Amino acid sequence: MKDTLIVAKFTAIEMMKKKAFKITMAILLIGIIIGFNIPNIVNLFKKDSPDIGGIDSGEVILVMDEDDIYKGSLESLNQMHLGYLFEITSEVKTKEELKNLLEEKKIEAAIKVSLKESEVKLDYYTESIGLTGYTLVDSSIFSDLYKNVKLSEYGLTEEEIIEVNTPLSFEVIELHDGKSGAILTIAMFLCMILFFAIYYCAYQVASSITVEKTSKLMDTLITSVSPKSIVVGKTLGIGFVGLVQVLAVIITAFVSYQMFFPKELIVGTIDLSSVTLGFALVSIIYFILGYTFYAFIYALTGSLVSKPEDVQQAGGLISIVVLIGFYLAYFSMLNPASGFNNVASLIPLSSAFSVPARYMTGAVGYGELLLSISILIVSIVIVAYISIKIYSNAILNYGTKFNIKTMIEMFKR
Numbered sequence: 001m002k003d004t005l006i007v008a009k010f011t012a013i014e015m016m017k018k019k020a021f022k023i024t025m026a027i028l029l030i031g032i033i034i035g036f037n038i039p040n041i042v043n044l045f046k047k048d049s050p051d052i053g054g055i056d057s058g059e060v061i062l063v064m065d066e067d068d069i070y071k072g073s074l075e076s077l078n079q080m081h082l083g084y085l086f087e088i089t090s091e092v093k094t095k096e097e098l099k100n101l102l103e104e105k106k107i108e109a110a111i112k113v114s115l116k117e118s119e120v121k122l123d124y125y126t127e128s129i130g131l132t133g134y135t136l137v138d139s140s141i142f143s144d145l146y147k148n149v150k151l152s153e154y155g156l157t158e159e160e161i162i163e164v165n166t167p168l169s170f171e172v173i174e175l176h177d178g179k180s181g182a183i184l185t186i187a188m189f190l191c192m193i194l195f196f197a198i199y200y201c202a203y204q205v206a207s208s209i210t211v212e213k214t215s216k217l218m219d220t221l222i223t224s225v226s227p228k229s230i231v232v233g234k235t236l237g238i239g240f241v242g243l244v245q246v247l248a249v250i251i252t253a254f255v256s257y258q259m260f261f262p263k264e265l266i267v268g269t270i271d272l273s274s275v276t277l278g279f280a281l282v283s284i285i286y287f288i289l290g291y292t293f294y295a296f297i298y299a300l301t302g303s304l305v306s307k308p309e310d311v312q313q314a315g316g317l318i319s320i321v322v323l324i325g326f327y328l329a330y331f332s333m334l335n336p337a338s339g340f341n342n343v344a345s346l347i348p349l350s351s352a353f354s355v356p357a358r359y360m361t362g363a364v365g366y367g368e369l370l371l372s373i374s375i376l377i378v379s380i381v382i383v384a385y386i387s388i389k390i391y392s393n394a395i396l397n398y399g400t401k402f403n404i405k406t407m408i409e410m411f412k413r
Helices: 002-017 019-036 038-048 073-079 095-103 139-153 158-165 180-213 217-224 227-259 277-303 308-314 316-333 340-346 348-361 366-394 404-412
Strands: 060-065 085-089 109-116 119-125
Touching (some): 002 019, 002 180, 002 227, 019 227, 060 073, 073 085, 073 139, 119 139, 139 158, 180 277, 180 348, 227 366, 277 316, 277 348, 277 366, 340 348
Parallel strands (some): 060 085, 060 109
Antiparallel strands (some): 109 119
16 A cells, blocks of 8 residues: 555656646636636727627628518617617618628628518528528517517507517426526536546546656566556546646636626526535545546556557547547436436446536435445446556566457456
């Protein structure tokens, strides 16, 4: 145990001494602070830009209704607070004129209204439709306005039109104790943080083992420390550094959110009430277990290659496995009522990403939580045993390329 702790301490110190580690952490933390300040930065520039009635001068949408099909009701678009100034005109401009206005940034888009065979036709003009065909204004707004015009022509009063257009009251009632809908965003965000943290740290184990296999340091290590202590010690050392990184990111994000981020922007979108001490404890436990599981898998990968540049190629298959685990957890959360969530919570490949988020929503019970942790621990023991056995046989290998047959023979020995 003493040798394991010595290797862990050495690995952690060496990793934190690296310039790449310090620069990466600094960029990451500064990026988080800047990210939470983006709304403030945007507002700062908006205050300095010229505007027309609170709307930026460049954010104008030209609406051309030559035949007055909407009977003057298009003026109400500016009362809907859609974020754009609508310029209503009966003059229809040519495509060349519209192109010039768009290029000169005098308008953001243009809409031409016409009547074709008793059907209202809307032509939307923009510089580029992009990949998604996104438009600045939803066409349903124009449909609703035209419906009001026709209802008025049929003799309905303004009060009757309002009554016809009154939307149905539709409420989704969740029978589960958790408030999954309000906190799904932060749950998915947590899933992604755990994925990148576990993947990055576990990959470092493979890289570290391979580098030391090809250096003179390994000759010293194997004479004083057992292969088991090396593998477990490196896993613990890099895991400790990874945990420090995750905590630094979370603390920086939390402080930045409290100090800089406008809270009104996330009302109804993100609910932080479920971020409790119990949730934090579960997240840390699953980070440690998930990292350990994948770290031993990557330790096995590092044992099977002879050059550092081969680590990425050898880890390609493992990366696919990690991605499968992540997407299994991520997509199961898109439908919280699906029984697929239970599968994602029990499989070791995905449980580290799935369970903390489900625990936050209140969708996982203590029985399922203990079963998931037990399965993950047993899986770690099995993978660690195999990794140490393979590493013990491969530690003095320099240059020989491994295949599945060679690996099985080593394990048998």
